Amino acid sequence: MREFELELAAIAVSQPIGDFFITSIPARDLVEISFADVRRLVTDERDIERYLGIQRPLSTRRVKEIKKYIEGGDATFPTAVILAVDERCVEFDEKASGCGLLKLYAFDPEAGVDEDSIPWERIAKVLDGQHRIAAFMDEKTHEYSFGDREFDINVAVFVGADVSEQASIFATVNLAQTKVNRSLVYDLTELAKTRSPYRTCHNVAVALDDEESSPLYERIKRLGTATPGRRREPLTQAAFVESLVAFISTDPVADRNRQLAGKKLRRASVGELAVCPFRNMYIDKADVDISEILFNYFDAVRQKWPRSWINLETSGNLLPKSNAFKALMKFLREDVYPDIVGSDFGLIPSTRQFYKYFKDLDFRDSDFTTKNFSPGNSGQAMFLKMLRGEVTREDLLELD
Structure with missing residues (x-):
């Protein structure tokens, strides 16, 4: 039984890295459904910790900077937050020319669905953009902290990408692109x-x-x-x-x-x-x-x-x-x-x-x-x- 559902107008995109969807999600909803996964690897040669693949550790300083920026009257995030969503939590009803209705959903955990069901608050894994999302959260409760203010976030949704594919997407976004001076x-x-x-x-x-x-x-x-x-x-x-x-x-x-x-x-x-x-x-x-x-x-x-x-x-x-x-x-x-x-x-x-x-x-x-x-x-x-x-x-x- 579906307990939570989010319907979004979306465009299907096909690129060499794979197929994904472009859509817009209200910041409040994005805070609810997303989480970040930090993977750690210890190398023998230097005996130091390096972070690979899914996300960098969260920087409190950076989150505070973005939070202040959001408070401004001209705040904007035109580049996409990148999400990976399990195929069990997605439906796409294509209309025409790639446009359609993207449905994200989770099951009621008490409805007797299989034990691998994904809860609403973990259906979207953040591959890029965790600091932007965290800036909309209360640092203690982790709930949306901007009251009734509306703020839509541009997102790219990759469906069914395994860990290696997620790591590839992360590396492409964070290493292959040149930072603005x-x-x-x-x-x-x-x-x-x-x-x-x-x-x-x-x-x-x-x-x-x-x-x-x-x-x-x-x-x-x-x-x-x-x-x-x-x-x-x-x-x-x-x-x-x-x-x-x-x-x-x-x-x-x-x-x-x-x-x-x-x-x-x-x-x-x-x-x-x-x-x-x-x-x-x-x-x-x-x-x-x-x-x-x-x-x-x-x-x-x-x-x-x-x-x-x-x-x-x-x-x-x-x-x-x-x-x-x-x-x-x-x-x-x-x-x-x-x-x-x-x-x-x-x-x-x-x-x-x-x-x-x-x-x-x-x-x-x-x-x-x-x-x-x-x-x-x-x-x-x-x-x-x-x-x-x-x-x-x-x-x-x-x-x-």
Whole structure:
């Protein structure tokens, strides 16, 4: 006896990987019927755990990010969540040209059906998209958590695929497709009509990259790949935007959603500005002031180490690159700017004021090498210690 049933308009699709159905399922129903299966394999060679086949482990951080995104007024998931459904739980009534009615159902477990019957809450195995589905759930009850809000999810349903076929589908989706570069994502924010922290940071990056007198002129790799006609772009737009947005907001997605809904942001107190020093400038739409502060700050860096700053051809030169930039931005946000302005956040310091924080550092142009500052987070941390005077040039030479 059928106890639960879901009827969906669907299109049958035939591709080399196999036949499947394209349909739309309300998020509430998708939460009810789906589950994720994580398979673990321990390799003898490295004695480490690798996850194969069906799904990656759930990332709580990623789920929270998506949940915030869903709360926005323009949330969308145009790409399909991929499900595998047992053939015992599916019927398809084809009408014409592949269109038809797809029925997903489960049996009442108390109706005496065979012991292998599949319960309603486990008829759809998630091959790709578990984080999107989890974002619609309450993290404690695992029930739908968005009240009466309607949100349809585009899904691809594979019927009767065994474990090896499911693994093949997972690998095809997650390994064969190229991920979108973060720099390109930030560049596309220019097309947005609503003001947001990320859009402002993108606009500042564009302004400093386009201005010929700027210390960052033509140094920012805007689309994640080299810009035609430029000799070298050592700084990614992703590194620029992600470093600058910390000056503006502790939760840029929530700020964007509030502004998208037509709500005003509350001005920051002096204590809050100690964490996000450019927040009120952002609220006041003073993007030009933000650009000028960064212009003057990096002009001071350029004056302190002119040969390293201009030398974009030597691959081992750290100073122009993203890791050094991130350290310099953290130094500006946590140390330099608050020290200069006191409680007068919004002030635009001059290049001379910024230069005072570099003039006594005993590091030379020739010191910014991967030998002294290794690539990655450790080199970035060492660079920040150098800026703060916690390590000296002699310290690095001793490490050699």
